[in-house]
Amino acid sequence: MKNHYDVIVIGAGAAGLFCAFNSAIRNKRVLVLDHANKVGKKILMSGGGRCNFTNLNTMYDDFTSENIHFVKSALNQYSAYDYLNLVESHNIEYVEKSPGQLFCKNSSKDILKMLLDECAKASVKIFKKCSINKINKSDIYSIETNVENYTANSLVVATGGLSIPTLGATGFGYEIAQQFGHKIVKTNASLVPFTLSKKILDKQKELSGVSLPVLVSNKNHNVEDDLLFTHRGLSGPAILKMSVYWKFGEEILIDLLPSKNIKEVIKSERLKHPDKLLINSLSVVLPKRLVLYLCNENLKELKLKQLDKPVIDQLVKTIHEWTVTPSGTEGYKTAEVTSGGISTEDISSKTLESKLHNNLYFIGEVLDVTGQLGGYNFQWAWSSAWCASQAVK
Structure with a gap:
């Protein structure tokens, strides 16, 4: 089937792109859908344009959530040092501003280019300006969009939170979660003046x-x-x-x-x-x-x-x-992240798969996991995306 994929990822941000190519490396046919006209906008503006892409001192207590233990498995499976190995393999120069806090030496564009290069190498398809009208599930997931209709064995939701709506942030991920019976923890603007x-x-x-x-x-x-x-x-x-x-x-x-x-x-x-x-x-x-x-x-x-x-x-x-x-x-217009989000109560901490529906995954900021200032939220994006990428069918 032309429009059938093993994995469809909704959201072409940090978590979505990272999950996409790591899934494709496992011989999965992967499609990424995003409503924006450009991918990775938040990556580009982060860290004053130099992207604080991780923190080598990442610990579990650098995060808040209704379930403070939820992050442990993902962070253990894929650490800041694992991500740094990938960055170094692309010869990206970086600086350590304060202990453990790593920034691109030149530009955030280096991180986005790395993600897109990995996606291209793994034959990931990325469709921009693609608005999703409807999602249905039978044995597989059916996604109706303004472009075409697609189907997938696994669906990964990596839509982010409500922070910085001018970059395209919406509450769409929460709507998907609620459609499939998941609870939403009250959201707030965080890492904000x-x-x-x-x-x-x-x-x-x-x-x-x-x-x-x-x-x-x-x-x-x-x-x-x-x-x-x-x-x-x-x-x-x-x-x-x-x-x-x-x-x-x-x-x-x-x-x-x-x-x-x-x-x-x-x-x-x-x-x-x-x-x-x-x-x-x-x-x-x-x-x-x-x-x-x-x-x-x-x-x-x-x-x-x-x-x-x-x-x-x-x-x-x-x-x-x-x-x-x-x-x-x-408020959200200047907040770096959104606290609250999809409750982790019905999400596997090991695979990020929904406990309510098989082959449905939620990763990154859309979940009720908030990292502190200093690269922790990017590390959560990488770690949660990695776990889902290793589990998708």
Whole structure:
């Protein structure tokens, strides 16, 4: 049959392309369908155009899910080092920005080219601008599209989440899952900046562009990394990482100087320079614009020798325990990933096959698995896709 394939993969992103050629290597006839006009758009824009394609330090606790153990099997079967071997076999130059965090030295295009070259070598067919109208299942899967109708022994759903709709993200994968009886865990924008109320933004508008290392925490989690003040609110790696664990309406606590004790800094400075202005001493350890924001008019005129215990205690609270309640997040339009998704309850952690329907697989971001910032979500795409590729019939 002309339009019959062993495997049809829906979605030509990281997980979909990786699953496609690894399935085809096993002598499967594979077709990839995607509604977009270009494949791998999210790969191209990731990592500032240099694609943080994996993290060599990937561990199970770098992921969140309703079932925190679900990722273990896939990550054990296909590791970051396995993927790195593939990258090196294509002579792609890469750099390690922070321990384990690997980026392309030149461009994200190198990773997409590698995936497409592997697909071409394995005779994978990729059809773009192909909208799916209907999916049916009898003994095999029938897919009606705006182009032609196709059938397959196995169907792999690699449609991604809702993040960055301008790149073509939709909730289509969730619709397929629900059609076949799977539950959806509530989705949220994750790895995303926080927004602040107009009242707070009006007060701190002079801080836009200020960046510094902080410790951000809520009731259940803490993150130490850089924070960036923006004209919309708070961003930077510390905030993106915390967004995975934050719930709407919850306050966060920010230590603006986690590496030092401000009380000790003041004590040391006062012994050396008693007549020094407080704001000048604080500006040695914190950005000047932030110091001016934190200190009221009275504090700006105080010398170190004039500080009493109540003032120092207030500074400790202000600097080490700055509390803020975000008004929300910037949403899916800027979120790097979608948390929540297809519940892993009825998915095999070993093969990524549906427990409700034979030969139906869900891989990558469409599932209720969210990795931290730093290459973990790409590694989940590779690992989950690998497992499915080894199981498809």
